Amino acid sequence: MTVSDDPRSPRSSRVSLLSDLTDLARLRTVVADVGDLAITDGDRSLTHAAFTEAVARSAGTLVAAGIGPGERVAVHLHKGVASFVAVHAVLRAGGVMVPLDPLAPPAHANRVLQDAGATVVITDTAASKLGALLGGTRAEVALVTGRARAVLDEPPSEVPVRVVDWDAGADGELLPAPVVRDPDDPAYMIYTSGSTGRPKGIVHTHRSGLAYASSAAAAYELGPDDRLVNIASLHFDQSTFELYAAPLVGASVVVVPDAVLRFPASIAALVAETGATVWYSVPYVLRQLTARGALDRHDLSSLRWVLFGGENYPPSELAALMRLLPGARFSNVYGPAEVNQCTFHHLDDPPPDDALVPIGRPWAGTDVVVVDEELAPVEAGAPGELLVRTPTMMSGYWDRPDLTAAGIVTLPGDPDAGRWYRTGDLVVDDDAGRLVFLGRIDHQVKVRGQRVELEAVEAALLDVEGIHECGVVATGEGGDVELIAVVVADEDLDEVTVRRSIARRLPAAAVPAEVRRVASIPHTSSGKVDRTAIMDQMKAGEDRL
Protein backbone atom coordinates (compact mmCIF):
# COMPACT_ATOMS: atom_id res chain seq x y z
CA MET A 1 0.00 0.00 0.00
CA THR A 2 1.26 3.51 -0.77
CA VAL A 3 1.02 6.82 0.99
CA SER A 4 -2.11 8.88 0.64
CA ASP A 5 -1.63 12.32 -0.88
CA ASP A 6 -4.93 13.51 0.54
CA PRO A 7 -4.03 16.63 2.50
CA ARG A 8 -7.13 16.24 4.70
CA SER A 9 -5.87 12.92 5.98
CA PRO A 10 -4.38 13.35 9.46
CA ARG A 11 -0.62 12.86 9.52
CA SER A 12 -0.62 9.87 11.83
CA SER A 13 -3.04 7.88 9.71
CA ARG A 14 -0.96 8.55 6.61
CA VAL A 15 2.09 7.14 8.32
CA SER A 16 0.22 4.08 9.44
CA LEU A 17 -0.79 3.42 5.82
CA LEU A 18 2.82 2.51 5.04
CA SER A 19 3.35 -1.21 5.21
CA ASP A 20 6.76 -1.34 3.56
CA LEU A 21 9.76 0.87 2.81
CA THR A 22 9.23 1.07 -0.95
CA ASP A 23 7.36 4.39 -0.92
CA LEU A 24 9.13 5.85 2.09
CA ALA A 25 11.08 8.48 0.12
CA ARG A 26 7.86 10.01 -1.21
CA LEU A 27 6.43 10.29 2.29
CA ARG A 28 8.61 13.40 2.67
CA THR A 29 6.42 15.27 0.20
CA VAL A 30 3.32 14.32 2.16
CA VAL A 31 4.37 15.05 5.74
CA ALA A 32 6.55 18.12 5.09
CA ASP A 33 6.56 21.14 2.82
CA VAL A 34 7.76 20.00 -0.60
CA GLY A 35 10.08 22.99 -0.96
CA ASP A 36 11.96 22.38 2.30
CA LEU A 37 15.38 20.84 2.45
CA ALA A 38 15.37 17.04 2.34
CA ILE A 39 19.08 16.38 2.25
CA THR A 40 22.45 18.08 1.88
CA ASP A 41 26.06 16.91 1.91
CA GLY A 42 27.49 20.42 1.94
CA ASP A 43 28.06 20.21 -1.79
CA ARG A 44 24.67 19.23 -3.18
CA SER A 45 21.22 19.81 -1.67
CA LEU A 46 17.75 18.57 -2.63
CA THR A 47 14.30 19.65 -1.52
CA HIS A 48 11.73 17.02 -0.55
CA ALA A 49 10.19 17.30 -4.02
CA ALA A 50 13.55 17.01 -5.79
CA PHE A 51 14.68 14.10 -3.62
CA THR A 52 11.46 12.20 -4.27
CA GLU A 53 11.77 12.79 -8.00
CA ALA A 54 15.44 11.76 -8.06
CA VAL A 55 14.52 8.52 -6.25
CA ALA A 56 11.70 7.79 -8.70
CA ARG A 57 13.97 8.38 -11.74
CA SER A 58 16.78 6.26 -10.32
CA ALA A 59 14.26 3.51 -9.54
CA GLY A 60 13.19 3.77 -13.17
CA THR A 61 16.80 3.25 -14.22
CA LEU A 62 17.02 0.13 -12.06
CA VAL A 63 13.83 -1.35 -13.49
CA ALA A 64 15.01 -0.50 -17.01
CA ALA A 65 18.30 -2.27 -16.21
CA GLY A 66 16.22 -5.36 -15.55
CA ILE A 67 16.12 -5.79 -11.76
CA GLY A 68 13.25 -7.85 -10.49
CA PRO A 69 11.55 -7.93 -7.07
CA GLY A 70 13.73 -9.43 -4.36
CA GLU A 71 16.98 -9.19 -6.31
CA ARG A 72 19.92 -8.05 -4.26
CA VAL A 73 21.27 -4.69 -5.39
CA ALA A 74 24.58 -3.59 -3.89
CA VAL A 75 25.09 0.09 -3.17
CA HIS A 76 28.84 0.70 -3.30
CA LEU A 77 28.96 4.51 -3.15
CA HIS A 78 30.80 7.11 -1.14
CA LYS A 79 28.48 8.79 1.28
CA GLY A 80 26.53 11.79 -0.01
CA VAL A 81 23.19 12.91 -1.41
CA ALA A 82 23.61 10.42 -4.25
CA SER A 83 24.05 7.42 -1.94
CA PHE A 84 20.80 8.24 -0.10
CA VAL A 85 18.97 8.57 -3.41
CA ALA A 86 20.37 5.20 -4.50
CA VAL A 87 19.23 3.40 -1.33
CA HIS A 88 15.64 4.60 -1.67
CA ALA A 89 15.67 3.91 -5.42
CA VAL A 90 16.60 0.28 -4.78
CA LEU A 91 13.75 -0.06 -2.26
CA ARG A 92 11.26 1.61 -4.61
CA ALA A 93 12.28 -0.71 -7.43
CA GLY A 94 11.57 -3.72 -5.21
CA GLY A 95 15.21 -4.70 -4.74
CA VAL A 96 16.95 -5.82 -1.56
CA MET A 97 19.47 -3.11 -0.67
CA VAL A 98 22.95 -4.38 0.23
CA PRO A 99 25.27 -1.54 1.26
CA LEU A 100 29.00 -2.10 0.72
CA ASP A 101 31.80 -0.17 2.41
CA PRO A 102 33.35 1.99 -0.34
CA LEU A 103 36.48 2.43 1.76
CA ALA A 104 37.03 -1.28 2.37
CA PRO A 105 39.37 -3.21 0.09
CA PRO A 106 37.70 -4.61 -3.06
CA ALA A 107 38.44 -8.14 -1.86
CA HIS A 108 36.23 -7.57 1.21
CA ALA A 109 33.38 -6.10 -0.84
CA ASN A 110 33.77 -8.99 -3.28
CA ARG A 111 33.17 -11.56 -0.53
CA VAL A 112 30.00 -9.73 0.52
CA LEU A 113 28.77 -9.58 -3.09
CA GLN A 114 29.37 -13.29 -3.48
CA ASP A 115 27.57 -14.17 -0.27
CA ALA A 116 24.57 -11.94 -1.06
CA GLY A 117 24.37 -13.21 -4.64
CA ALA A 118 23.88 -9.61 -5.77
CA THR A 119 23.07 -9.30 -9.47
CA VAL A 120 23.28 -5.52 -9.72
CA VAL A 121 25.93 -3.18 -8.31
CA ILE A 122 25.79 0.61 -8.15
CA THR A 123 29.39 1.78 -7.76
CA ASP A 124 31.64 4.84 -7.88
CA THR A 125 34.85 2.91 -7.26
CA ALA A 126 37.99 3.55 -9.30
CA ALA A 127 37.62 1.84 -12.68
CA SER A 128 40.85 -0.08 -12.08
CA LYS A 129 39.23 -1.83 -9.09
CA LEU A 130 36.07 -3.04 -10.82
CA GLY A 131 37.65 -6.37 -11.75
CA ALA A 132 38.63 -7.13 -8.16
CA LEU A 133 35.21 -5.98 -6.95
CA LEU A 134 33.09 -8.06 -9.32
CA GLY A 135 35.25 -11.06 -10.23
CA GLY A 136 33.60 -14.39 -9.37
CA THR A 137 30.29 -12.79 -8.33
CA ARG A 138 26.82 -13.17 -9.85
CA ALA A 139 26.78 -9.47 -10.83
CA GLU A 140 25.28 -8.98 -14.28
CA VAL A 141 24.87 -5.23 -14.33
CA ALA A 142 27.21 -2.51 -13.04
CA LEU A 143 25.58 0.91 -12.75
CA VAL A 144 28.56 3.26 -12.76
CA THR A 145 28.95 6.79 -11.47
CA GLY A 146 31.83 9.04 -10.40
CA ARG A 147 35.26 7.55 -11.08
CA ALA A 148 33.72 4.27 -12.23
CA ARG A 149 32.27 6.03 -15.29
CA ALA A 150 35.68 5.69 -16.96
CA VAL A 151 34.62 2.14 -17.88
CA LEU A 152 31.79 3.48 -20.06
CA ASP A 153 34.43 4.21 -22.71
CA GLU A 154 36.36 1.02 -22.12
CA PRO A 155 34.26 -1.81 -20.64
CA PRO A 156 36.23 -4.12 -18.37
CA SER A 157 37.37 -7.20 -20.24
CA GLU A 158 38.05 -9.30 -17.13
CA VAL A 159 34.45 -9.34 -15.83
CA PRO A 160 31.43 -10.12 -18.01
CA VAL A 161 29.04 -7.41 -16.78
CA ARG A 162 26.81 -5.03 -18.63
CA VAL A 163 27.85 -1.47 -17.81
CA VAL A 164 25.14 1.19 -17.47
CA ASP A 165 25.57 4.91 -16.84
CA TRP A 166 23.90 5.53 -13.45
CA ASP A 167 24.08 9.31 -13.93
CA ALA A 168 21.91 9.05 -17.06
CA GLY A 169 19.07 8.13 -14.69
CA ALA A 170 18.85 11.81 -13.71
CA ASP A 171 17.08 12.42 -17.05
CA GLY A 172 15.50 8.99 -17.28
CA GLU A 173 11.97 7.73 -16.93
CA LEU A 174 10.21 7.99 -13.58
CA LEU A 175 9.02 4.83 -11.92
CA PRO A 176 5.54 6.14 -11.12
CA ALA A 177 4.58 3.61 -8.44
CA PRO A 178 6.77 1.51 -6.18
CA VAL A 179 7.13 -2.21 -6.84
CA VAL A 180 4.85 -3.80 -4.26
CA ARG A 181 6.54 -5.97 -1.64
CA ASP A 182 5.19 -8.05 1.21
CA PRO A 183 6.02 -6.58 4.64
CA ASP A 184 7.89 -9.79 5.46
CA ASP A 185 10.05 -9.68 2.33
CA PRO A 186 13.69 -8.70 2.80
CA ALA A 187 14.30 -4.95 2.37
CA TYR A 188 17.97 -4.56 3.18
CA MET A 189 20.93 -6.53 4.46
CA ILE A 190 23.72 -5.32 6.73
CA TYR A 191 26.89 -7.36 6.56
CA THR A 192 29.07 -7.93 9.57
CA SER A 193 32.27 -9.90 9.97
CA GLY A 194 31.72 -13.53 10.84
CA SER A 195 34.11 -15.29 13.19
CA THR A 196 35.39 -17.53 10.39
CA GLY A 197 36.14 -14.57 8.15
CA ARG A 198 33.06 -15.30 6.03
CA PRO A 199 30.88 -12.21 6.30
CA LYS A 200 27.30 -12.74 7.45
CA GLY A 201 24.30 -10.84 6.15
CA ILE A 202 21.72 -9.56 8.63
CA VAL A 203 18.37 -9.55 6.79
CA HIS A 204 15.89 -6.85 7.71
CA THR A 205 12.41 -6.98 6.28
CA HIS A 206 10.21 -4.06 5.30
CA ARG A 207 8.35 -4.69 8.55
CA SER A 208 11.40 -4.65 10.83
CA GLY A 209 12.90 -1.64 9.06
CA LEU A 210 9.67 0.33 9.29
CA ALA A 211 9.21 -0.68 12.95
CA TYR A 212 12.68 0.68 13.70
CA ALA A 213 12.01 3.94 11.84
CA SER A 214 8.74 4.47 13.75
CA SER A 215 10.26 3.61 17.14
CA ALA A 216 13.25 5.90 16.59
CA ALA A 217 11.09 8.79 15.38
CA ALA A 218 8.91 8.43 18.48
CA ALA A 219 11.74 7.93 20.99
CA TYR A 220 13.68 11.00 19.84
CA GLU A 221 10.61 13.11 19.06
CA LEU A 222 11.65 13.70 15.46
CA GLY A 223 9.67 16.13 13.30
CA PRO A 224 9.87 18.04 10.02
CA ASP A 225 11.98 20.78 11.62
CA ASP A 226 14.75 18.37 12.54
CA ARG A 227 18.03 18.02 10.67
CA LEU A 228 19.73 14.72 11.35
CA VAL A 229 23.50 14.48 11.00
CA ASN A 230 24.50 11.32 9.14
CA ILE A 231 27.91 10.14 10.34
CA ALA A 232 27.64 6.35 9.89
CA SER A 233 28.40 4.76 6.53
CA LEU A 234 25.56 2.95 4.81
CA HIS A 235 27.02 -0.47 5.64
CA PHE A 236 26.99 0.42 9.35
CA ASP A 237 23.54 -0.03 10.89
CA GLN A 238 23.51 3.32 12.70
CA SER A 239 22.79 4.90 9.29
CA THR A 240 19.29 3.34 9.29
CA PHE A 241 18.34 6.20 11.63
CA GLU A 242 18.92 8.86 8.98
CA LEU A 243 17.95 6.63 6.05
CA TYR A 244 14.53 5.55 7.31
CA ALA A 245 13.48 7.56 10.38
CA ALA A 246 14.08 10.95 8.72
CA PRO A 247 11.74 10.49 5.71
CA LEU A 248 9.05 9.01 7.93
CA VAL A 249 8.58 12.39 9.63
CA GLY A 250 9.85 14.66 6.85
CA ALA A 251 13.07 15.55 8.72
CA SER A 252 16.09 16.51 6.64
CA VAL A 253 19.49 14.85 6.63
CA VAL A 254 22.94 16.43 6.71
CA VAL A 255 25.26 13.84 5.24
CA VAL A 256 28.88 14.12 6.33
CA PRO A 257 30.85 12.86 3.31
CA ASP A 258 33.54 10.23 3.87
CA ALA A 259 36.41 12.65 3.22
CA VAL A 260 35.00 15.31 5.58
CA LEU A 261 34.60 12.67 8.29
CA ARG A 262 38.36 12.49 8.72
CA PHE A 263 38.43 16.14 9.80
CA PRO A 264 36.60 16.94 13.05
CA ALA A 265 36.87 20.69 12.39
CA SER A 266 35.21 20.20 8.99
CA ILE A 267 32.41 18.18 10.60
CA ALA A 268 31.87 20.94 13.18
CA ALA A 269 31.73 23.56 10.42
CA LEU A 270 29.14 21.53 8.48
CA VAL A 271 26.94 21.05 11.55
CA ALA A 272 27.14 24.77 12.35
CA GLU A 273 26.40 25.86 8.77
CA THR A 274 23.40 23.58 8.39
CA GLY A 275 21.90 24.11 11.84
CA ALA A 276 21.70 20.37 12.44
CA THR A 277 19.54 19.34 15.39
CA VAL A 278 20.12 15.63 16.04
CA TRP A 279 23.43 13.75 16.03
CA TYR A 280 23.97 9.97 16.15
CA SER A 281 27.39 8.33 16.01
CA VAL A 282 29.85 6.11 17.80
CA PRO A 283 31.62 7.78 20.75
CA TYR A 284 34.87 7.74 18.76
CA VAL A 285 33.63 10.47 16.38
CA LEU A 286 32.32 12.62 19.25
CA ARG A 287 35.62 12.23 21.10
CA GLN A 288 37.49 13.37 17.99
CA LEU A 289 35.07 16.28 17.65
CA THR A 290 35.73 17.30 21.26
CA ALA A 291 39.50 16.98 20.94
CA ARG A 292 40.07 18.41 17.47
CA GLY A 293 36.83 19.98 16.28
CA ALA A 294 37.75 23.52 17.35
CA LEU A 295 34.42 23.62 19.18
CA ASP A 296 35.37 26.92 20.78
CA ARG A 297 35.07 28.49 17.33
CA HIS A 298 32.11 26.59 15.84
CA ASP A 299 28.62 27.19 17.18
CA LEU A 300 26.90 23.82 17.58
CA SER A 301 24.08 25.13 19.76
CA SER A 302 21.51 24.00 17.15
CA LEU A 303 22.05 20.40 18.31
CA ARG A 304 19.15 19.46 20.58
CA TRP A 305 19.90 15.76 20.97
CA VAL A 306 23.18 13.85 20.80
CA LEU A 307 22.88 10.08 20.53
CA PHE A 308 25.84 7.78 20.81
CA GLY A 309 26.26 4.03 20.87
CA GLY A 310 28.31 1.08 19.73
CA GLU A 311 30.89 1.15 22.51
CA ASN A 312 31.45 2.62 25.95
CA TYR A 313 32.03 6.37 26.13
CA PRO A 314 34.73 7.24 28.68
CA PRO A 315 32.63 9.14 31.29
CA SER A 316 35.07 12.01 31.84
CA GLU A 317 35.20 12.75 28.11
CA LEU A 318 31.44 12.53 27.79
CA ALA A 319 31.09 14.96 30.69
CA ALA A 320 33.47 17.37 28.94
CA LEU A 321 31.38 17.32 25.74
CA MET A 322 28.14 17.74 27.72
CA ARG A 323 29.57 20.88 29.29
CA LEU A 324 30.49 22.21 25.83
CA LEU A 325 26.92 21.60 24.55
CA PRO A 326 24.72 22.56 27.51
CA GLY A 327 21.59 22.92 25.36
CA ALA A 328 21.65 19.36 24.03
CA ARG A 329 20.18 16.24 25.54
CA PHE A 330 22.52 13.22 25.55
CA SER A 331 21.54 9.57 25.24
CA ASN A 332 23.45 6.31 25.17
CA VAL A 333 21.68 3.99 22.73
CA TYR A 334 22.23 0.27 22.39
CA GLY A 335 21.30 -2.41 19.93
CA PRO A 336 23.17 -4.92 17.77
CA ALA A 337 22.49 -4.54 14.02
CA GLU A 338 20.33 -7.68 14.31
CA VAL A 339 17.70 -5.71 16.26
CA ASN A 340 18.52 -2.19 15.03
CA GLN A 341 18.18 -0.57 18.43
CA CYS A 342 16.53 -1.74 21.61
CA THR A 343 17.57 0.22 24.70
CA PHE A 344 18.44 3.80 25.57
CA HIS A 345 19.63 5.78 28.54
CA HIS A 346 19.03 9.52 28.72
CA LEU A 347 21.61 11.49 30.68
CA ASP A 348 20.31 14.50 32.53
CA ASP A 349 23.67 15.41 34.04
CA PRO A 350 27.30 14.66 33.15
CA PRO A 351 28.13 11.14 34.38
CA PRO A 352 30.46 10.52 37.33
CA ASP A 353 34.04 9.62 36.38
CA ASP A 354 34.06 6.17 37.90
CA ALA A 355 30.92 4.50 36.53
CA LEU A 356 30.08 3.12 33.09
CA VAL A 357 27.22 4.90 31.35
CA PRO A 358 24.28 2.44 31.42
CA ILE A 359 22.71 1.23 28.16
CA GLY A 360 19.45 1.82 29.99
CA ARG A 361 15.99 0.45 29.48
CA PRO A 362 14.25 -1.06 26.47
CA TRP A 363 12.24 1.28 24.33
CA ALA A 364 8.50 0.86 23.68
CA GLY A 365 7.38 -2.47 22.24
CA THR A 366 10.60 -4.27 23.18
CA ASP A 367 11.22 -6.89 25.85
CA VAL A 368 14.56 -7.86 27.33
CA VAL A 369 15.66 -10.67 29.63
CA VAL A 370 19.04 -11.46 31.20
CA VAL A 371 19.79 -15.19 31.15
CA ASP A 372 22.41 -17.73 32.13
CA GLU A 373 24.02 -20.35 29.89
CA GLU A 374 20.87 -22.54 30.05
CA LEU A 375 18.76 -19.56 28.88
CA ALA A 376 17.16 -19.38 32.34
CA PRO A 377 16.65 -15.89 33.78
CA VAL A 378 19.39 -14.90 36.24
CA GLU A 379 18.64 -13.64 39.73
CA ALA A 380 18.15 -9.91 40.05
CA GLY A 381 21.52 -8.13 40.02
CA ALA A 382 23.48 -11.06 38.55
CA PRO A 383 25.30 -10.68 35.22
CA GLY A 384 24.14 -12.67 32.22
CA GLU A 385 23.55 -12.63 28.49
CA LEU A 386 21.02 -10.12 27.16
CA LEU A 387 18.17 -11.50 25.06
CA VAL A 388 15.86 -9.19 23.11
CA ARG A 389 12.39 -9.63 21.65
CA THR A 390 11.28 -6.79 19.40
CA PRO A 391 9.43 -6.02 16.14
CA THR A 392 12.62 -4.31 14.94
CA MET A 393 14.47 -7.67 14.85
CA MET A 394 15.98 -9.18 11.70
CA SER A 395 14.32 -12.16 10.04
CA GLY A 396 17.64 -14.02 10.16
CA TYR A 397 21.09 -14.31 8.59
CA TRP A 398 21.16 -14.53 4.81
CA ASP A 399 21.53 -18.10 3.58
CA ARG A 400 22.77 -19.23 7.03
CA PRO A 401 20.01 -21.26 8.74
CA ASP A 402 22.64 -22.58 11.17
CA LEU A 403 23.55 -19.12 12.40
CA THR A 404 19.92 -18.02 12.48
CA ALA A 405 18.94 -21.01 14.60
CA ALA A 406 21.78 -20.28 17.03
CA GLY A 407 21.01 -16.57 17.19
CA ILE A 408 17.22 -16.57 17.43
CA VAL A 409 15.80 -18.83 20.13
CA THR A 410 12.67 -19.60 22.05
CA LEU A 411 12.95 -19.78 25.81
CA PRO A 412 12.32 -22.98 27.74
CA GLY A 413 8.80 -22.96 29.13
CA ASP A 414 7.80 -19.77 27.28
CA PRO A 415 4.07 -20.14 26.52
CA ASP A 416 4.17 -17.57 23.65
CA ALA A 417 7.15 -19.32 22.03
CA GLY A 418 8.43 -15.82 21.23
CA ARG A 419 11.53 -15.32 19.12
CA TRP A 420 14.37 -13.91 21.18
CA TYR A 421 17.66 -12.64 19.77
CA ARG A 422 20.77 -13.73 21.69
CA THR A 423 22.96 -10.60 21.69
CA GLY A 424 26.11 -12.30 23.00
CA ASP A 425 26.48 -9.24 25.23
CA LEU A 426 27.04 -9.61 28.95
CA VAL A 427 24.96 -7.19 30.96
CA VAL A 428 23.85 -6.60 34.50
CA ASP A 429 20.70 -4.92 35.75
CA ASP A 430 21.88 -2.20 38.13
CA ASP A 431 19.92 -1.44 41.28
CA ALA A 432 18.00 1.32 39.46
CA GLY A 433 16.54 -1.06 36.88
CA ARG A 434 18.94 -0.03 34.12
CA LEU A 435 21.12 -2.37 32.11
CA VAL A 436 24.88 -1.93 32.13
CA PHE A 437 27.04 -3.44 29.38
CA LEU A 438 29.90 -5.52 30.80
CA GLY A 439 31.49 -7.16 27.76
CA ARG A 440 31.12 -10.02 25.28
CA ILE A 441 30.65 -13.73 25.81
CA ASP A 442 32.80 -14.40 22.71
CA HIS A 443 35.84 -12.86 21.00
CA GLN A 444 34.04 -10.03 19.28
CA VAL A 445 35.44 -6.60 20.08
CA LYS A 446 34.50 -3.11 19.03
CA VAL A 447 37.17 -0.89 17.48
CA ARG A 448 36.00 2.72 17.00
CA GLY A 449 32.48 1.29 17.38
CA GLN A 450 32.88 -1.26 14.56
CA ARG A 451 32.47 -4.96 15.20
CA VAL A 452 35.62 -7.02 14.77
CA GLU A 453 35.96 -10.77 15.34
CA LEU A 454 39.48 -11.57 16.55
CA GLU A 455 39.37 -14.98 14.83
CA ALA A 456 38.72 -13.32 11.46
CA VAL A 457 41.80 -11.12 11.85
CA GLU A 458 43.87 -14.18 12.77
CA ALA A 459 42.61 -16.03 9.68
CA ALA A 460 43.65 -13.08 7.50
CA LEU A 461 47.09 -12.90 9.16
CA LEU A 462 47.75 -16.57 8.49
CA ASP A 463 47.27 -15.86 4.78
CA VAL A 464 50.12 -13.33 4.80
CA GLU A 465 53.22 -14.92 3.32
CA GLY A 466 55.88 -15.28 5.99
CA ILE A 467 53.51 -15.55 8.96
CA HIS A 468 53.47 -19.03 10.43
CA GLU A 469 51.46 -18.62 13.61
CA CYS A 470 49.58 -15.72 15.12
CA GLY A 471 47.24 -14.47 17.81
CA VAL A 472 45.31 -11.22 18.08
CA VAL A 473 44.29 -9.47 21.27
CA ALA A 474 42.45 -6.25 21.97
CA THR A 475 44.01 -3.81 24.42
CA GLY A 476 42.63 -0.66 26.00
CA GLU A 477 39.12 0.12 27.07
CA GLY A 478 36.13 2.13 26.00
CA GLY A 479 36.92 4.13 22.91
CA ASP A 480 40.63 3.34 23.00
CA VAL A 481 40.54 -0.31 21.98
CA GLU A 482 43.42 -1.31 19.69
CA LEU A 483 44.23 -4.63 18.14
CA ILE A 484 47.67 -6.06 18.68
CA ALA A 485 48.85 -9.01 16.66
CA VAL A 486 51.61 -11.31 17.82
CA VAL A 487 53.18 -13.41 15.09
CA VAL A 488 55.74 -16.10 14.51
CA ALA A 489 57.14 -14.83 11.25
CA ASP A 490 60.05 -14.82 8.84
CA GLU A 491 62.93 -12.51 9.71
CA ASP A 492 62.46 -10.17 6.77
CA LEU A 493 58.75 -9.49 7.27
CA ASP A 494 58.02 -5.89 8.34
CA GLU A 495 55.03 -4.34 10.08
CA VAL A 496 53.92 -2.06 7.23
CA THR A 497 53.75 -5.06 4.87
CA VAL A 498 51.62 -6.98 7.34
CA ARG A 499 49.25 -4.07 8.00
CA ARG A 500 48.82 -3.42 4.29
CA SER A 501 48.12 -7.09 3.59
CA ILE A 502 45.35 -7.05 6.18
CA ALA A 503 44.06 -3.70 4.88
CA ARG A 504 43.64 -5.31 1.46
CA ARG A 505 41.31 -7.95 2.91
CA LEU A 506 39.49 -6.48 5.89
CA PRO A 507 37.89 -3.15 6.88
CA ALA A 508 40.12 -0.55 8.52
CA ALA A 509 38.89 -1.30 12.05
CA ALA A 510 40.26 -4.86 11.74
CA VAL A 511 43.81 -3.77 10.86
CA PRO A 512 46.08 -4.33 13.91
CA ALA A 513 47.62 -1.13 15.29
CA GLU A 514 50.77 -3.07 16.16
CA VAL A 515 52.35 -6.29 15.02
CA ARG A 516 54.84 -7.90 17.40
CA ARG A 517 57.23 -10.76 16.82
CA VAL A 518 57.25 -13.67 19.26
CA ALA A 519 59.04 -17.00 19.37
CA SER A 520 55.83 -18.97 19.82
CA ILE A 521 52.11 -18.50 20.31
CA PRO A 522 50.67 -19.82 23.57
CA HIS A 523 47.73 -22.20 23.25
CA THR A 524 45.21 -23.47 25.77
CA SER A 525 44.93 -27.18 26.53
CA SER A 526 42.09 -27.40 24.00
CA GLY A 527 44.36 -26.04 21.28
CA LYS A 528 42.88 -22.56 21.02
CA VAL A 529 44.94 -19.37 20.98
CA ASP A 530 45.45 -18.41 24.62
CA ARG A 531 44.67 -14.69 24.64
CA THR A 532 45.22 -14.31 28.38
CA ALA A 533 48.74 -15.71 28.05
CA ILE A 534 49.42 -13.40 25.10
CA MET A 535 48.36 -10.40 27.18
CA ASP A 536 50.77 -11.54 29.92
CA GLN A 537 53.55 -11.95 27.35
CA MET A 538 52.95 -8.45 26.10
CA LYS A 539 53.34 -6.97 29.53
CA ALA A 540 56.77 -8.58 29.52
CA GLY A 541 57.43 -6.81 26.21
CA GLU A 542 58.40 -8.07 22.77
CA ASP A 543 59.81 -6.41 19.70
CA ARG A 544 57.60 -4.88 17.10
CA LEU A 545 58.25 -6.15 13.59
Add this chain to the structure above:
Amino acid sequence: MSRMSSEELGTRLIAYIEGDVALEDDPIDLDTDLLLSGLVDSMGVIMVVNWMSDELGIAIDAVDVVLENFQSVRDMVSYAQRRDAVAAD
Protein backbone atom coordinates in the same frame (compact mmCIF):
# COMPACT_ATOMS: atom_id res chain seq x y z
CA MET B 1 68.79 27.62 9.34
CA SER B 2 67.34 27.98 5.86
CA ARG B 3 63.71 27.07 5.32
CA MET B 4 62.70 24.02 3.38
CA SER B 5 61.54 24.73 -0.16
CA SER B 6 57.96 23.88 -1.05
CA GLU B 7 59.27 21.42 -3.64
CA GLU B 8 61.32 19.65 -0.99
CA LEU B 9 58.33 19.54 1.38
CA GLY B 10 56.21 17.97 -1.37
CA THR B 11 58.81 15.31 -2.08
CA ARG B 12 59.26 14.49 1.60
CA LEU B 13 55.51 14.39 2.26
CA ILE B 14 55.01 11.96 -0.62
CA ALA B 15 57.80 9.74 0.67
CA TYR B 16 56.40 9.84 4.21
CA ILE B 17 52.81 9.12 3.18
CA GLU B 18 53.85 6.32 0.80
CA GLY B 19 56.19 4.81 3.34
CA ASP B 20 54.40 5.12 6.65
CA VAL B 21 50.81 6.31 6.28
CA ALA B 22 49.10 4.95 3.18
CA LEU B 23 47.16 1.72 3.60
CA GLU B 24 47.76 0.80 -0.05
CA ASP B 25 51.08 0.56 -1.83
CA ASP B 26 50.03 2.46 -4.97
CA PRO B 27 52.36 5.36 -5.81
CA ILE B 28 51.00 8.83 -5.07
CA ASP B 29 51.80 12.23 -6.56
CA LEU B 30 51.12 15.86 -5.67
CA ASP B 31 47.52 15.67 -6.88
CA THR B 32 46.44 12.22 -5.73
CA ASP B 33 43.17 12.51 -3.81
CA LEU B 34 44.30 10.93 -0.58
CA LEU B 35 40.81 10.82 0.92
CA LEU B 36 38.62 9.50 -1.86
CA SER B 37 39.78 5.92 -1.36
CA GLY B 38 40.85 4.25 1.84
CA LEU B 39 44.43 5.43 1.23
CA VAL B 40 44.63 7.70 4.28
CA ASP B 41 42.21 7.16 7.15
CA SER B 42 41.49 9.40 10.14
CA MET B 43 44.56 8.05 11.98
CA GLY B 44 46.60 8.84 8.88
CA VAL B 45 45.44 12.44 8.92
CA ILE B 46 46.65 12.79 12.51
CA MET B 47 50.00 11.23 11.55
CA VAL B 48 50.44 13.71 8.68
CA VAL B 49 49.45 16.69 10.84
CA ASN B 50 51.93 15.67 13.53
CA TRP B 51 54.65 15.05 10.95
CA MET B 52 54.16 18.48 9.41
CA SER B 53 54.24 20.16 12.83
CA ASP B 54 57.49 18.41 13.67
CA GLU B 55 59.20 18.92 10.31
CA LEU B 56 58.14 22.52 9.81
CA GLY B 57 58.27 23.59 13.43
CA ILE B 58 54.80 25.14 13.30
CA ALA B 59 51.81 24.62 15.53
CA ILE B 60 48.92 23.59 13.29
CA ASP B 61 45.68 25.05 14.61
CA ALA B 62 42.79 22.58 14.91
CA VAL B 63 40.62 24.94 12.89
CA ASP B 64 43.05 24.54 9.96
CA VAL B 65 42.91 20.73 9.96
CA VAL B 66 40.14 20.63 7.39
CA LEU B 67 39.52 18.81 4.14
CA GLU B 68 40.55 21.78 1.97
CA ASN B 69 44.07 21.82 3.43
CA PHE B 70 44.77 18.08 3.44
CA GLN B 71 43.03 16.50 0.46
CA SER B 72 46.26 16.17 -1.55
CA VAL B 73 49.96 16.76 -1.00
CA ARG B 74 49.64 19.91 -3.12
CA ASP B 75 46.97 21.22 -0.68
CA MET B 76 49.28 20.49 2.26
CA VAL B 77 52.19 22.33 0.62
CA SER B 78 50.09 25.38 -0.19
CA TYR B 79 48.79 25.42 3.37
CA ALA B 80 52.40 25.41 4.60
CA GLN B 81 53.14 28.28 2.21
CA ARG B 82 50.24 30.29 3.57
CA ARG B 83 51.55 29.69 7.06
CA ASP B 84 54.90 30.98 5.76
CA ALA B 85 56.43 27.72 6.93
CA VAL B 86 58.12 26.97 3.61
CA ALA B 87 59.50 29.21 0.91
CA ALA B 88 56.99 30.27 -1.74
CA ASP B 89 57.48 28.97 -5.27
